[in-house]
Amino acid sequence: MSEKSFLPISKEDMEKRGIETLDFVYVCGDAYVDHPSFGHAIISRVLESEGFSVGIIAQPDWSDTKDFMRLGKPRLGFLVSAGNIDSMVNHYSVNKKRRKEDLYSPGGKSGKRPDRATIVYCNRIREAYPGAQIIIGGIEASLRRFAHYDYWDNKVRRSLLFDSKADVLAYGMGEKVITELARAMNMGIPAKDTDIDGCCYVRKDTSFLKDFIEIPSFESVRDNKKEYAVATKLEYENQDSISAKVLVQKHSDRYLVVNPPMAPLCEAELDRVYELDYMYDYHPIYKPLGGIPAIEEVKFSITHNRGCFGECNFCALTFHQGRQVRSRSVESVVKEAERMTQMKDFKGYIHDIGGPTANFTIPSCKKQIEKGTCKGLKCLFPKPCKNMIADHSKYLQMLRKVRSLPKVKKVFIRSGIRYDYLLKDKSDTFLKELCAHHVSGQLRVAPEHISDRVLSLMGKPEAKVYDAFTEKFYKESGRLKKEQYVVPYLMSSHPGSTLEDALNLAIYTKKHKINPKQVQDFYPTPFTVSTCMYYTGINPLDMKKVYVPKGEEKQMQRALLQYNDPLNHEIVIKALKKLKREDLIGFGSDCLVRPRLLKEEKKTVRGKTSDVKTNKKTNRKENKNELSDFRRKKSVTKGKRQPERKGGTVKKRRS
16 A cells, blocks of 8 residues: 555455455554554564565454454464563552553553463464464563563563463564564574574574573572572673573473574664654544553654663663664654654644663763673663763754754653763763753653662662752753752662661652652562562672562551651651651651641542541641641642752752
8 A cells, every 4th residue: 555554453454455364463462553652563564664464453352262363364473462561560550459540552441451461362362373373572571581580479480482382482672583583484484493683482402502501490490599590690691682692491391592682773774663654643443432541642752762771770671672772863863853743733842852761872882882781890880981981962963953843842851861871971061951942840860769778789870979960950950040850750669778768768858858759669570680689689790688678668668758648647657666766757847747647537639548537626627737738748740849958059849
């Protein structure tokens, strides 16, 4: 078809395109959104550009095989992904409570995909078409490629390749991987017999391998936590496309073979991927159902880079996109922005030009390009490497050219920036232009904590680096006479964080008049260094023991960071008493909570209900004032902010 259109989702669509049998059918846990922020859109469009026909089965009914057969059996095989997010993370909060929303489903309603979606979808495909070839990919498969700790089952599970019974697991960013697999399959080579970088497969023996590392077996890591930590370290050290070895992990009488990562796309290859014929919208079948909420933030956002050498221990990017940063050309980014300005619902605002880390555009050093990333060393931790090149010139070119386009009113940066990298840039040009043009009132950054010991276990810079950045940010904003604020992301109960660390962080937020809305209780997602710490109590990078907060203490740490929420009143008092810090319970300016509970029978705060016994009527006025104080503090998000005095000067921050 010459006119741009959505890919087939029905037999009728296939007929319109003159397709009798599709080459591939992509089964996905997300609704069908044809936008380059969605993995299924990129992979299917890349295959289409290579001459293969692809159909989409989005969020099929998994109760039987009917939905999986709607496009017929593909000529080459099925591609299966749980979606942009691991299906268990998508479904459950850190407290293992079922989420009420799914932003990747019509109308934001949950229940449109099963738990462990990759496994369920593969099982149904096997029922429908026993001989079909199946390739699994996406974030769920990528981060479960080895034997891994599963937080929701609280046990170590096998590689997803075994549980799904797929032929091949493709991990990482899959454009090159899927292209090579498709070409091999088109030549008649079975997917399971291919030997392509970025792929995992199963063999009965390893005699055909010449240079590989055998890591502790599934049975070993399941039964011995120290062996789990050893395996994690070996996996972590072999995530570079240049220096990594083939990894082998025995599962019973068979071997999981994990080839080295596929080389990252170069600038020209990235440009090509992002310039394919995307529709930049969700499929029209979802319009009567309320649309797909996930597209709202990204529809007018531009991804300019991939990879991250920030390498936080709680982040999975190292294991999925890798440490080598690659970015698109300035011309390609401008071209995408120009396309956006032609859309009928464009209102003049580019929401983001970013990526995993917005201000990374080049590899951290020249050595990486030829020899790969350094084993046992990090580019920014504990201090920035002397060989690191801190350069924002290419990113500045993108921002300047896009914001100068005729229909563009404002270009924001909403994906995270690394402030430690920014501070290493010898020029202040990026900071000045960031403050002048690209902050939407609030700049989100992620210091995560203020305890240097906890930050060390996170792989984050010392607290003083964050303070140095905020000082420069507020100074520059003041010079510009702009009222704009740094909004910090904070994390509670990360491995290594004690209750006292959480209290110190709470005191810090009070002192600096920060009312944290962005608090993440540490979530042990598959295949990160921090998850290994959580499960084993061992830091796999140095094999030292780590304190791990769990159970009620985990709840206490989270509550302390949001001490001004009435719903947290009782647990905050309990934590303070446990720490013997009753001096912080009272009415003084340094106190975190008042000594009395709210006395109304029921109070609804942010949609939650708290049951509290009723006392004397004389208390009601005081209780009403107390709740009003809390609501007034919340109202800062609507423009009201309190000045903070620090170092003899007055600076404004979120209260």
